[in-house]
Amino acid sequence: MGRILDIESGDEDETVLVPPSNFSMVEEAIFRSSFPHPSNFPFLQTLNLRSIIYLCPEPYPHENLEFLQSHNIRLFQFGIEGKKENSSPVRNNSIMEALKVLIDVRNHPVLIHCKQGKHRTGCLVGCLRKLQNWCLSSVFEEYQRFAGAKSRIMDLTFIETFDILILRQCLYSIIYQYQGYGSKKRRLLYKDESLQKPGLTSF
Amino acid sequence: MGRILDIESGDEDETVLVPPSNFSMVEEAIFRSSFPHPSNFPFLQTLNLRSIIYLCPEPYPHENLEFLQSHNIRLFQFGIEGKKENSSPVRNNSIMEALKVLIDVRNHPVLIHCKQGKHRTGCLVGCLRKLQNWCLSSVFEEYQRFAGAKSRIMDLTFIETFDILILRQCLYSIIYQYQGYGSKKRRLLYKDESLQKPGLTSF
Numbered sequence: 001m002g003r004i005l006d007i008e009s010g011d012e013d014e015t016v017l018v019p020p021s022n023f024s025m026v027e028e029a030i031f032r033s034s035f036p037h038p039s040n041f042p043f044l045q046t047l048n049l050r051s052i053i054y055l056c057p058e059p060y061p062h063e064n065l066e067f068l069q070s071h072n073i074r075l076f077q078f079g080i081e082g083k084k085e086n087s088s089p090v091r092n093n094s095i096m097e098a099l100k101v102l103i104d105v106r107n108h109p110v111l112i113h114c115k116q117g118k119h120r121t122g123c124l125v126g127c128l129r130k131l132q133n134w135c136l137s138s139v140f141e142e143y144q145r146f147a148g149a150k151s152r153i154m155d156l157t158f159i160e161t162f163d164i165l166i167l168r169q170c171l172y173s174i175i176y177q178y179q180g181y182g183s184k185k186r187r188l189l190y191k192d193e194s195l196q197k198p199g200l201t202s203f
Numbered sequence: 204m205g206r207i208l209d210i211e212s213g214d215e216d217e218t219v220l221v222p223p224s225n226f227s228m229v230e231e232a233i234f235r236s237s238f239p240h241p242s243n244f245p246f247l248q249t250l251n252l253r254s255i256i257y258l259c260p261e262p263y264p265h266e267n268l269e270f271l272q273s274h275n276i277r278l279f280q281f282g283i284e285g286k287k288e289n290s291s292p293v294r295n296n297s298i299m300e301a302l303k304v305l306i307d308v309r310n311h312p313v314l315i316h317c318k319q320g321k322h323r324t325g326c327l328v329g330c331l332r333k334l335q336n337w338c339l340s341s342v343f344e345e346y347q348r349f350a351g352a353k354s355r356i357m358d359l360t361f362i363e364t365f366d367i368l369i370l371r372q373c374l375y376s377i378i379y380q381y382q383g384y385g386s387k388k389r390r391l392l393y394k395d396e397s398l399q400k401p402g403l404t405s406f
Contacts, residue, residue, distance in 0.1 A: 015336065016336055016337075016338045017336050017338065017341075018337075018338045018341060019337060019341045022344075022348075023341070024227060024228075024345075025228040025229065025231075026228065027228060028228075043337075132220070133218065133219055133220050134222060135219045135220065138220075138221060138222045138224075138226070141224060141225075142226075142227075145227075145348055145349070146348070148348075
């Protein structure tokens, strides 16, 4: 809570904060929004992000990259096409890989965004909700709250048919291995350890 | 994260969770929703609530009270009329008192709800966002995301004219006093200590 933290520390800074449109907290340390512009950077700072999951194929703008570098935020990009012609297997694979990054607590706090924070972001959050065992009508209600009049049947079908069992099985086996290390704190991990060593989460 | 926590503990329980409609996380340990029905109770359990802020004048249903008692959840009721004829000073006073409860971390995790989770809940969350220094257009965007077609100009005006300076000043003086106790953990407190002793937050 950016502002309230300021109050706690007695800081009298009255900077008005501008969250990106369609901003919301999804879960503890997981946020979603539309594409952040420089006017949103002071707000993003209050989130103390460790990473960003970006769901578009277009390269990240220079000034956004600079913001990430100066705040030690790691960028995970999954280039999902925004058009409806997108083939399902490709999207399926990208969302699965994005989910693995999303639920890895070493990447938290994390912000998910695409362009409008409606369709691609809505699909990823919808799949996370399925993993959390939310009933499908609640998953759809949440999707529609952000997509509004631009809600797409194709996205709802994608979420409905997305198979989380594979990911869940994968998680069980990883957790089983991880617990073998005797750590008291059991955390979610994903398999590709070569990408990222534990504790090393920024550039 | 209810479901993911289950995964962490290796619990294979496949119960489908049904969040109340208009459910969302507002901030860490602050949630909002429409009126929770018994079908939502298993989901609410995953939030480990310490309190509920209920913004309607109607008495809380017996089965909801039972759920609260069996899970040691404290109920804070602020009876705000749902109709548009509601006088502004009365609503103003109720929202101010509700805000004091809301930002007191001893009451967290806390769920805010009214009937639909649109108007009264939207006003309280809107005032919290002002306290957090969000720009007004972002506050309104969030209000509208939950109110949808039922968005009310009267609510937007209420949020815009709500004076958070009084509360902020009040917080500064309380925090100043609290820091006088020499505690290393500076937390937000409100004044009416007779209502609730520190550490005693349930029935």
